[in-house]
Amino acid sequence: MRAVIMRAPGDVIVTDADRPTISEPTDAVIELAAACICGSDLWPYRGFDQVENRPMGHEYVGTVTEVGDAVSSVKPGDFVVGSFCLSDNTCEICEAGYQSRCVAGGFANGTQAEFVRIPQADGTLVVVPGGRPDDPEVLASLLAASDVLGTGWFGAVAAEAGPGKTVAVVGDGAVGLLAILAAKELGSERIIAMSRHPQRQALAREFGATDIVEERGDEGVTKVKELTGGLGAHSVVEAVGTQQAMEQAIGACRSGGHVGFVGVSHDVTLPGGLLFGKEIHLHGGPAPVRRFLPDLIQRILDREINPGKVFDLRLPLDKAPEGYRAMDERRAIKVLLQP
Amino acid sequence: MRAVIMRAPGDVIVTDADRPTISEPTDAVIELAAACICGSDLWPYRGFDQVENRPMGHEYVGTVTEVGDAVSSVKPGDFVVGSFCLSDNTCEICEAGYQSRCVAGGFANGTQAEFVRIPQADGTLVVVPGGRPDDPEVLASLLAASDVLGTGWFGAVAAEAGPGKTVAVVGDGAVGLLAILAAKELGSERIIAMSRHPQRQALAREFGATDIVEERGDEGVTKVKELTGGLGAHSVVEAVGTQQAMEQAIGACRSGGHVGFVGVSHDVTLPGGLLFGKEIHLHGGPAPVRRFLPDLIQRILDREINPGKVFDLRLPLDKAPEGYRAMDERRAIKVLLQP
Structure with a gap:
């Protein structure tokens, strides 16, 4: 599959990578419908954070293709949005609404790609009622819900x-x-x-x-x-x-x-x-997006909000390097990548 | 009247000073029933804050002897507790419960003395129902309410x-x-x-x-x-x-x-x-004591709480220098001074 890698500050490429598979029983694999570049991706891009051959991306929306044995809340074929923070959504910290600091937590990674493995699938992903939306604006808004919104x-x-x-x-x-x-x-x-x-x-x-x-x-x-x-x-x-x-x-x-x-x-x-x-x-701190996700998805499906408007540049995944440049130079507010 | 002055770090004296009078129509003068030494008084005492001939003390309980023309909520003879933070208790910041950051605020000063002038009397002082308590423990607890409680x-x-x-x-x-x-x-x-x-x-x-x-x-x-x-x-x-x-x-x-x-x-x-x-x-930040004062006074009068127990050394006002030494050396938790 194709995936975006930051080799070093300012050096982003799109390359071939192994398609991810289930490695823990709590994992899911998702085929991405859209991904995007985050403002926080600019910290390593600009050399403020160390980076070396890092698979990029932590915002995502897509279709589940495979789940581990322990996953019960999503199944292959479900169209899902997930938080950029991984969470079991059952620990005491999650129950207090801080899924971003889950005791079993971590961060989604490698979503600027065709497929991604998401650990803690049950506590991180939320199924979109009605499945994949036909309207690309709604799709973009659902993607925004993953982190930026x-x-x-x-x-x-x-x-x-x-x-x-x-x-x-x-x-x-x-x-x-x-x-x-x-x-x-x-x-x-x-x-x-x-x-x-x-x-x-x-x-x-x-x-x-x-x-x-x-x-x-x-x-x-x-x-x-x-x-x-x-x-x-x-x-x-x-x-x-x-x-x-x-x-x-x-x-x-x-x-x-x-x-x-x-x-x-x-x-x-x-x-x-x-x-x-x-x-x-x-x-x-890092946003406990999972706390808000069901509500945000509903507001988007109800057309009450249209956060996808922040994507003022849409590029195919292969053009990711141009997307990074556009955001770095503030020519674009936010770049959507289509695998 | 007698008053405590910190001449320099580590150098506290009790000296004669002019008895305060009303200088603004919103002032009250109080005859102190008790005062005390605050942990924060140790910052200048230990040389961490600059100090030069400073009248000391900001915790107080006592009897109103005089009020300015604009004061309506307290009158001579009332037994009062006041916050160490002055407040009009009517501005937007006060109404939000942050009387410690009142737009017309400031800090009480010079309460380690026989008398003290308190600006913003209406918004700073609270009358103790039933007047001066006979029980010295209740008196000490009311004093504690002024700041430390x-x-x-x-x-x-x-x-x-x-x-x-x-x-x-x-x-x-x-x-x-x-x-x-x-x-x-x-x-x-x-x-x-x-x-x-x-x-x-x-x-x-x-x-x-x-x-x-x-x-x-x-x-x-x-x-x-x-x-x-x-x-x-x-x-x-x-x-x-x-x-x-x-x-x-x-x-x-x-x-x-x-x-x-x-x-x-x-x-x-x-x-x-x-x-x-x-x-x-x-x-x-500095505690908006005025927000809590009516409730704290009631809990004290109801004998529900006994915060005056923190005063483990009681001295006449003239022995204030010994009080400072005892707190500095952690021989005393908190020192009550009796004018």
Whole structure:
């Protein structure tokens, strides 16, 4: 089968690889209907994370072709979405809603391919009612649910977005944009998108942003405070992962408010005195997408949300290297790959 | 009147000072029935904070002697407890329960004296039903409510202590001990006190601790995990303010759990990757004692709780320097000063 490999930073190829098979009784093998490139794939691409001949991809939607003996909730022929975090969905941590930190957990890997093996299939995959959708937009939205939508959603939940709340979102990548969609769906009153890209601003508004702040850093914080009676937003989602973005998020949040951070932290250090003095709530990490997946799938099938709109470039799997370049250069928000 | 002044680190005197008067229409003057030395007073005493001729003390209980023209909720003769944080208790931040970050806020100061001026009297002071209590134990407990009980309580609330929860408390000073009492009152199932002092362990057990862990740092974390099926506590209160204590608190908390930190952060830096990877909730800062004060006063008057037990040394105000020495050398948990 064809699969995407990152040989080194900036060096992505599509190559032949062995088709995966069942190796644990809890595994399933899926034939991918679509995969995509994640913002987090850019960390190794840009050399911020070590990488050497790594099979790429952790977002996926597709048809089950084979299951291990212990798998009971999915069967060959089922059309499924799975979380990028593997989980048994039965341990105490999973039951508390943190499937991203399951005691038997891990991460899906190698989904930028024709087939992928998913461990912990029972606790990770969710069957899509009605099977594979005919509408490619619905298919793209289901793919988004696997990580980018679920991550934006978790950011908004961690920031306690909801009725009566003003929510600010730091980061206008796909996760930030979908955090806006989530904040809107959760009933937030006002949503401030922090973005300086016209195309992304337009999508932010379409997803529910009521205000746009183009300034960054301290100036961005000042602007958010001006929009919120000098107090700051009730809820702030951080969807970048850098020191500047985290400081901007904490700065833009009012005391007693909530910062949800879902950008993968890189070289971020937070002074205890800042956290003590601001007295915000801080919560984040890899999104427990499995917690939200049944609800998100239903909202997509009901055409209530259309998160697949973040895919503004669709390429055949063989063109994956061009997809990485487009995202790296911010020519594309998010790239869908068709095996 | 007599008042305690810290001239420099380690140098505390009791001296004559002007009796305070009303300077703003929102002020009240209080004749103190009791005051005390706070663990946070040890930061400047030990030279970790700058200090020069500072009037000391921010915990207080006493009788109102005078009020400004704008004060309506307390009057001369009322016996009151106030928060160490000043608040108008009407702004949006106060209404959200964060009176410690009131837009018109500040901190009480100079309560280790015979009289003190309290700004923002209406929003800061709470009248004790029934007036000054005859029982000195009740008086001591009301004094504790002003900060140390309120702070321990906030730590437990921030850590979401409650029914079904295992709560670990890092720090066996008065705040840590009262966080144990709070965790118990809030219905927690199991409470792990981290302490290596026999006397403090005894009080911890009296306040509700079910387990004692004497180990610190990584060993302490390992021990808490052993007691919690390898997962860590649901809730952890940090009541020290050092890097080691904060790391111990985060380490001892399970993923998805809550760390409430109320130790005043000194030279603490938290790696974003640790917070992302552990996926705990983190919340803390100066306690919004005013939020809890009416409830705490009632629990004290009902003899449901006896937080005044943390005062294991009672001295006349003139002996304040000895009180500071006793707390610095950990000979006393907390010192009550009688003007």
